[in-house]
Amino acid sequence: MTPVARIEGKAIPFGRANVDTDVIIPARWLKTISRHGLGRGAFETVRAEPGNVFDDPVYADAPILIAGENFGCGSSREHAAWALADLGIRAVIAPGFSDIFSGNAFKNGILTVELPRPAVDRLMEVARTDPIAIDLEHQTVITPFQDRFAFAIDPFRKHCLLEGLDEVGLTLAMEPKIAAFEARQAPWLKPAI
Amino acid sequence: MASRPRNLYEKIWDAHVVERRDDGTCLIYIDRHLVHEVTSPQAFEALRLSGRTVRRPDLTLAVPDHNLPTTPRVDGAGRRLPIADPESAAQLAALEANAPAFGIRYIGPTDAEQGIVHVVGPEQGFTLPGCTLVCGDSHTAAHGALGALAFGIGTSEVEHVLATQTLLLKQAKSMNIRVEGALGFGVSPKDLILHVIGRIGAAGGTGHVIEYSGSAIRAMSIEGRLTVANMSIEAGARAGLIAPDDKTFAYLKGRPMAPKDEAWDQALAWWRTLPSDPGAAFDRVVEIDAAAVAPSVTWGTSPEDVVPVSGAVPDPESFAEPARREAAQKSLAYMGLVPGQRMQDVTVENIFIGSCTNSRIEDLRAAAAVLNGRRRADNVRQALVVPGSGLVKRQAEAEGLDRIFIEAGFEWREPGCSACLGMNPDKVPPGERCASTSNRNFVGRQGPGARTHLVSPAMAAAAAVTGHLTDVRELMR
Numbered sequence A: 001m002t003p004v005a006r007i008e009g010k011a012i013p014f015g016r017a018n019v020d021t022d023v024i025i026p027a028r029w030l031k032t033i034s035r036h037g038l039g040r041g042a043f044e045t046v047r048a049e050p051g052n053v054f055d056d057p058v059y060a061d062a063p064i065l066i067a068g069e070n071f072g073c074g075s076s077r078e079h080a081a082w083a084l085a086d087l088g089i090r091a092v093i094a095p096g097f098s099d100i101f102s103g104n105a106f107k108n109g110i111l112t113v114e115l116p117r118p119a120v121d122r123l124m125e126v127a128r129t130d131p132i133a134i135d136l137e138h139q140t141v142i143t144p145f146q147d148r149f150a151f152a153i154d155p156f157r158k159h160c161l162l163e164g165l166d167e168v169g170l171t172l173a174m175e176p177k178i179a180a181f182e183a184r185q186a187p188w189l190k191p192a193i
Numbered sequence B: 001m002a003s004r005p006r007n008l009y010e011k012i013w014d015a016h017v018v019e020r021r022d023d024g025t026c027l028i029y030i031d032r033h034l035v036h037e038v039t040s041p042q043a044f045e046a047l048r049l050s051g052r053t054v055r056r057p058d059l060t061l062a063v064p065d066h067n068l069p070t071t072p073r074v075d076g077a078g079r080r081l082p083i084a085d086p087e088s089a090a091q092l093a094a095l096e097a098n099a100p101a102f103g104i105r106y107i108g109p110t111d112a113e114q115g116i117v118h119v120v121g122p123e124q125g126f127t128l129p130g131c132t133l134v135c136g137d138s139h140t141a142a143h144g145a146l147g148a149l150a151f152g153i154g155t156s157e158v159e160h161v162l163a164t165q166t167l168l169l170k171q172a173k174s175m176n177i178r179v180e181g182a183l184g185f186g187v188s189p190k191d192l193i194l195h196v197i198g199r200i201g202a203a204g205g206t207g208h209v210i211e212y213s214g215s216a217i218r219a220m221s222i223e224g225r226l227t228v229a230n231m232s233i234e235a236g237a238r239a240g241l242i243a244p245d246d247k248t249f250a251y252l253k254g255r256p257m258a259p260k261d262e263a264w265d266q267a268l269a270w271w272r273t274l275p276s277d278p279g280a281a282f283d284r285v286v287e288i289d290a291a292a293v294a295p296s297v298t299w300g301t302s303p304e305d306v307v308p309v310s311g312a313v314p315d316p317e318s319f320a321e322p323a324r325r326e327a328a329q330k331s332l333a334y335m336g337l338v339p340g341q342r343m344q345d346v347t348v349e350n351i352f353i354g355s356c357t358n359s360r361i362e363d364l365r366a367a368a369a370v371l372n373g374r375r376r377a378d379n380v381r382q383a384l385v386v387p388g389s390g391l392v393k394r395q396a397e398a399e400g401l402d403r404i405f406i407e408a409g410f411e412w413r414e415p416g417c418s419a420c421l422g423m424n425p426d427k428v429p430p431g432e433r434c435a436s437t438s439n440r441n442f443v444g445r446q447g448p449g450a451r452t453h454l455v456s457p458a459m460a461a462a463a464a465v466t467g468h469l470t471d472v473r474e475l476m477r
């Protein structure tokens, strides 16, 4: 996975609370065989609204999304993270996330930044006109107006994101231990045919 | 050395720890991996993109089931028929290409052994006691009926298992559901598990692995145990377990993929050590009186919305918690029911006998016994019976059950998930009602706007005959 150190650029000031995975990617898009291309279905119902932020050219190619409370609630579909990644989103800032969503986002190299409501409100305001930056190393969100908001992150997740390590790669690094375990396994465990 | 008494879950867990981290997370070895067409394409895609391989194709088995149509799969000349829906066809084609490309054994749509992954695993002897088994599907819990630690995983985890044959997990809490006594006349394992979910709630098992025990579970056939373990997920648990016993061993012996000869004897010796030790502790214990279980039905859109079939639709105001009250109101609006309405007065236009919960031979026998010499009521528009696998289908045909179903006005279909989920052509139309032997009565589960009442196979058959939800015991006398 691509290492994540600093994410900088336009942020989409979406701001809506309780955005569930059905809003992020409606069920009709799930019958796909690829992780790619889901951006076309992302926020489909929101994009049907005139004047929505996703189709505003000001935020074209923005790497950051700002949302309200409880972002990513609902089903466990990983397609929600794939859809965001396909849109080019590399970080989401919100006052809160569903656990499953932030796990899925992390697995796909998307940083979820949880900040208190007033900080998110301020970032929404800045995002309308200016870019913002997320410095993962120092766990801080910065604006051109000297705002600095510190955020918390699980140290293991931070390490993986900074190094670009995916979980499969981390486990494969333990291959000798897996091989040793297999060597101890009972022979009958191999299916007969 | 005196060691602490351990329960079944702890024994299987301990036997599969490759590495324990300081934070308690364990790298757990996975002995068996079932793969189907819906949750695997992106996992194989990721392997390809990163140049990785499948570590143990020999421990992996691929079977399509979720979106295969259940109509005939070959034409008169034996040629395979195409799938009309382009997305379903693409998912099937992806599995058919990925399995051989990665050296995985594949059972295809026209093979006699094809069926729902959770029916095929036990039937082939792929599922074994004491094994860890995973699949990208939440009803993987079913395999726990044979004493396997089995649970559903997401697509990233499918990729992780394919590449490493392991998963990073934290040990769950353990819950013991003890069912003592005998199930009454006309009461099935499905009624028992619905009753349990009604009792502990749809979140009652959250964070736990459930072990079902007690005389009622011991008396149950393997088919019945599969039904019970299957719906552990509807009780909020990640997995359900039943201690392997002589019934389990007799069921598995001679199955194609089960150990043979000396290997069987070695396996058996270990399997016999698996049941929970006397005095083993559980984080939570629930006692259920089997004699108190009645034929059950769901009235709402959560599997915990259960009442005896002789009961009535509850009044949402009768629930203490505001959240539950609100959910019940929404459920009733969706289901088109009113408080106080007798369940037996609820008419149904659709009957579905199938799904990984209730599509094994014993389920079909139970339904056929009720349907024998009877016909579906005029208001029943569609009645589907979908065997869980090709082998179940053949067995049923050998017993003449297909004739009974067809004469009763049922459609006798090819194996697959069918109307359990609205992903293939078998759906319940909007606003229509279905007495279904599947496991989820969620909003839209059987198709947009579909109204589902979860029941046992015998109860589904009874509803087909009368055209409304019915206490099957009245037809059995």
Ligand code: SF4
Pocket: B065, B066, B116, B117, B118, B137, B139, B355, B356, B357, B416, B417, B420, B421, B438, B439
């Ligand atoms: S029958 Fe239903 S619950 Fe079972 S695997 Fe298929 S879709 Fe899932």
